[in-house]
Amino acid sequence: MTEQANQLVYAPPRHPWRFRLRAQHIPLLATFVVCLMLYTAACIYLRDRGFFSLSVFISFFSDNAFLGLTAIGMTFVILSGGIDLSVGSMIGFTSILIARLMNPEPFTLFHHTITLPVFHPLVAIGVALIAGSFLGLIQGVLIQFFELAPFLVTLAGMFFIHGLAQVISLSSIGIEHPLLDKLSDFAIPIGSASVRFPEIVFAVVALSAIYISRYTKFGRTIYAIGGNEQSAILMGLPVARTKVLIYALSGFCSALGGVIYALAKWSGQSEGGLGLELDTIAAVVIGGTLLTGGLGSILGTILGVLIVSIIQAAIIFQGTLSSSWARIMIGALLFVFIVLQKILSSRARS
Amino acid sequence: MNATNPILLQAMSVTKLFPGVVALDAVNFSARAGEVHALMGENGAGKSTLIKVLTGFYPRDGGQILLDGKEIRPKTPAHAQQLGISTVYQEVNLIPTLTVAENIYLGREPTFFGKIRWRRLNRLAEQAMSRLNLHIDVKRDLGSYSIAIQQMVAIARAVDVKAKLLILDEPTSSLDSGEVQQLFAIMRQLKSLGLGIIFVSHFLDQIYEISDRITVLRNGKLVGEYLTRELPRVELITKMMGRELATFETGLATSVASDSDLKPPILEAKRLGKRNAIEPFDLEVRQGEVLGLAGLLGSGRTETARLLFGIDRPDKGEIQIDGERARMISPADAIARGFGFCSEDRKAQGIIPDLTVRENVILALQASKGWLRFFSRRKQTELANHYIKALNIATRDADTPIKNLSGGNQQKVLLARWLALDPRFLILDEPTRGIDVGAKADIQKLILSLCQQGKAVMFISSELEEVVRCSNRVAVLRDRRKVRELTGAEINEHNIMATIARSDA
């Protein structure tokens, strides 16, 4: 424009907060603080019920390992701006599939009676994981290539997968195998408590998920898609492939949840995990991941799972609430928590 | 540059059809290595479509594209990038929630056995930014930086791909003049390295400063290719418009009667301020005047407007309207008092994309009337058609979804939305950004006619020449602070520049 313009040197604007805290970290911090508060309050209130102990704390992870696993898968989905409502039914499906493969029953298909052999648990688990990932993949394909809304596709997926589980068996199936005995006897003692395989699987998956989200191109592409899908396409990122894979990954994670469910209970149930999708979404959102995508973290989700677990455990330990009041209390605590987190985040921001 | 520069990319009779429309009609275009080639045309001439065909965003319906003499058929922008064609768009197409460094290297991060090497990535990003003379913290979220910085990051990303051909689609529309110079320096540097650059801009000064060659498009057809130094401005404009310059240059009054000082103020801001947005300031807006706001991007112009329109809550000071203290905590309050605000971010804060032109026009008026007193369909269409005609909005009819209109026409619809309110005081934040010369002149004329009707206008623009031409009074902002007010004869580009550039407050 004019010659004087050359003299103008651009000065980057001052950042509003002094600490070099990225915007993402604020909800995470708020979640952590509230989680701590909640735990402390529960420990004080339920001190004569033995709430404050290491084994109870570990049980938050063991009893909710499958919630944690589905939540990790769900985090990736939500980070990309989608949603997956099929995770709950996937648990029932994989558990009943494993149980059925280990205890086959003859069935008729096109007037032929087919009898499958008895499968080794590891084979059954492998089949279940592949089936779960495949179902997730199909949903991803429908979402990506036919541009259907994720909410809708996975809602239909929830019906479909639950239906498949019912087709496999309406009644629950118990399973037994020497391997299962070994697995449930396996424990690493820590102080007065011990860590068992559900926690270990959860921890391994959680660490891998953190690694994937932070240190792989796949993980960063997920954030980019959630941040702005259009831009991600223009930036030349493999958006289509990644989105399909995200749903496959979520399918895998929830199938793994189903495996844990079956192994921890020695049983498969088509009704298992029903309604878990909303708990999962709640855990992810409480963990500071935005439903609009792009912002959030696996670490936050783990905190979210912890919070949901603490709320549930506190009500179970409290032990005098009637069914109705227990439901209302869960809602009330959820409300208090969300509002608190909201206040904390907006305070930290200003 | 000279004629011996080898042709890098050649597009031959490229055709693109949209349902019912020929967006590109057998267009020929070529870009040479080591040259800046400007692509000119009005809104809707087909510039963006051509670029999107070149970058593989749209498949072409006919013709050939040769790159280095070999036919290419880019399927996606990623594919085009691999072939050597990188693009920087007008609207920053990056991820605001990721860091600057990531945005530069997303998709080609340095890895070690599949693990992203963050430290190396950040160091590389710092180097890439410093090559553009920008020393910023690359570990911070892109979204925390101004649009200008984001644009620079986008260029850093595009250049770093080792592109043969760089397409800059209106990169300067959100940059201030200093930043434009930085950009040009970079462009010259890239040019000397043998890169071909396609440059799209509405700023004639910039075109003449940087480009070597100009191709003009009109209505999807090629008008011609010219050497810049052989094409006078007036001729360029004539070729773009298809009509003579004089028809829209006349009628622009250079100044309005200066007796506006005598009229009572509509609005007074007293020590109004908001932390991290704008330092407390005093400001008066009087009937029948155009108050210009000048300053660099991020100097607090938009923030000032947002405070006056009740979008943000001030934490200091007060607003007086007609001499009385007023409580304005929402745009609805401001509208109720006869204010209007045409925001700078058309896409995010202006249009309702799925709604029709008609509905977009009546929206603010209807909101001010409340939901019970609903305009009849007939009245709505009448109103919309009135503005379509008055503002010369190019649309098939009033019931076309606004998202189907070109940027400039969307802008006019938004103006119509505010004009329909018949406001006493209208804030226009960058109303002319990214729109063509004809529409620009239309809008400037409109501003003047508004204040002739006794209305007040606050005019925010990055183009100083425009501010000078339209305003009776200019408030100059620097570093989130109002530093000076210019009136009457003081208003000229030199004074404004000097005020902005002076380092002491």
Add this chain to the structure above:
Amino acid sequence: MNKFTLSALLVLSLVVGCSKHDETKPASVTTQSSASTESSAGKVVGFSQIGAESTWRTAETDSIKSEAQKRGVDLRFVDAQGKQENQIKALRAFVAQHVQAIILAPVVETGWEPVLKEVKAAKIPVILVDRGIDVKDESLYATLIASDFVAEGKMAGDWLAKKTEGKANIVELQGTPGAAPANDRKKGFAEAIASHPDMKIIKSQTGNFNRNDGKATMEAFLKSEGKNITAVYAHNDDMALGAIQAIEEAGMKPGKDIIVVSIDGVHDAFQAMVDGKLNCTVECNPLLGPAAFDAVDAVTSGKELPKKTIVKDELFEQDKAKEVIGSRKY
């Protein structure tokens, strides 16, 4: 930090406030107890209930709660909201709280072995109520006090066979797919009619154990089969009551044109029998409180208990319903 403490207090006061409310809530069901009240006073007993999905279930909960109050037992009650996972968590919580005994109403048959092993390791006896479980090691629980769902279905089937002299076109309203009572009641009924070649189930679909779905399902059956239907077998009373409405709205007389048989024996079902609309119901007694705490007392004082105490289910017909309706508790 002020805000934090404030919020913590808020959370606490909510918990406290609600629990108080519950304690002051009067027990709505009183039961007759045969056992002495002395022996169990002061004991801490955990009760893991499935949920509150039906009137029958809440009657069972009330029975156990009021019996606990009567005997001075410190009852830790946990509603699992219909999920086995929550029941398992509850069992673990009971172990952590060192309760003296656990009453468990299992939601499904399988999946209990691992957690019950933990409970057994903590030397806490488990009394199963209303449903059995499928475990290899029977020492994992002390006793089972329950109705036999298969037997209930069989009783209903036998009654219908007698009533119709072995000739009937039956439509079946199943319970929630996958639920143990639904599976067993279906099985028992099928066994009973297997020996009668002229008794056929012509349609069978779920009514999800509730009145609304039972009605909708019956409506559809009436459209597709019409007068062909001679009997309805519903897995619970609520669905039967819904079916009765559907039959009436189709212009037929339930109980006469179409015979209606169901299971549970809730109050509304008795009323329907008195009105002549329901032909018979097999009672499934939810008032297990006294028996459950008798078992708790016995187990904690070291007595051996039979592995299975089957609660005798009684079949009520219309004429008997008139006599007993006044004395029904739920």
Add this chain to the structure above:
Amino acid sequence: MTVASAAPATPKQPRRAPRSLVLLWPVLALLFILAFNLAFTPGFFHVEVKQGHLFGSLIDVLKNAAPVALTGIGMTLVIATGGVDLSVGTVMAIAGQLTVLLMESEHYHWSMPTACFAGLGVALACGIWNGILVGYVQIQPIVATLILFVSGRGIAELISNDNLTAHSVPFQYLGRGFLFGLPFQIAIVIFVLLVVGLLMRRTAAGLFIESVGNNPVAARFAGINERFIKLLVYSFSGLCAGIAGIVVASNNANADPHNTGLNVELDAILAVVIGGTSLLGGRYSLIGSIVGALIIQAMDTTILTRGVAVEWTLVVKAVVVVGVCLLQAPKFQRLFRRK
């Protein structure tokens, strides 16, 4: 310049069909299900007069679609603002329970209209609660309505933990009565639809709702009080759920705190989406949602009438839903146009 006006500005979003065409695919899907029954389900189209009213599977479809249609009408507006309301099922239970309790309990013995108004009032209050959380506290809709979804059934159980029989004959008329030979529930749906349709057409509410859903920031800048609009739609959704709850209680002559409205929220969302309203907000179609509700009910009735085995029910339902949605997907349609 005409070139620009016709060329899509954002290529990823295909040009939306005119409003009337939005209904095309849902209606075709409904016709397809009916045609299937015409061909393969004998007696499905048989309608006779019994006891002075019409009787047949088709009438059942119309009648039993009412609760989903009613909640769907409210849900349509919520989804049009870009939100979602998970609590409609539990609000149904609360409203039904309170209404019947107030009429039947010896303590109250309220008259039928007052009891109904009380039921609707509490449903409205639930809606307002959701609206405040979404609009003013600005909690994401799924999470905000999850709170009432989780605790609402507890509230219904607190009102009364028992199944309550509704003996009142005028009350039973709401859900079981007939008007001009057709179930009265249909009249209720048509009435609500007309009222809402008129409100949306004759006032600016429809315009504001679409604006808020399509671009909330721009709507706010244009002077629309988007928080209030959200409060309005969630309140209205609560009210619709209340009507549905009362209709269901009346239809069964019974209020059931445990099962009333179970999973209705999913059916309602499905109905809205099948009906052509985008979950992203913006343009909506009330008629579409009604058609969606009819599709779902026609499917359910077909499954029941044809005697599909219980374990296959959900699979069949899921396949039909995906099929209907695929039919509507422009990408899927293009796949066949090319061939």
